[in-house]
Amino acid sequence: MELKLFYRTQRELAADLNKLIDFYWEEKVNEPELIKGIKDLYENNNEKLLKGNQFTKIVQQHCGKRRLTVVEKILEIK
Template sequence: MKVKKYYRTQREVAAVINEIVDEYWVDNLTDEELEENIIMIYKNNQRKIIKNDDFTTILKQQCGKNRLTVVANIITN
């Protein structure tokens, strides 16, 4: 699975987060790979992920609660 460091739009970030978490759920990624990918995307695209101490509306709509719960657990630890 190829993951870029920087994304142009919130929708691109949401799509790659969906892909990463879904790959993890079907056991194609290890816990470490999941965490590495999410942390790297978060560090390089923070403004597209978090606004006013919450996930952006686009991410909420595109990713859903379950995926964002996984992401929140990773970025807060």
């Protein structure tokens, strides 16, 4: 799966984050690819993903709790 390095909006970031996690759940992407993808998204777009120590409201609304739980565990947030 191809991911951009830099996203223009939080909505674009959330959409690709959803795709990546859904592909993992559908077994189209393996665990190392999922972990690398999420870490890359965070490193290059952390201001769009997190505000303070919480996910931004737009990301929360678009991704949902189940997906964000996966992201939290990979990034070791909280």
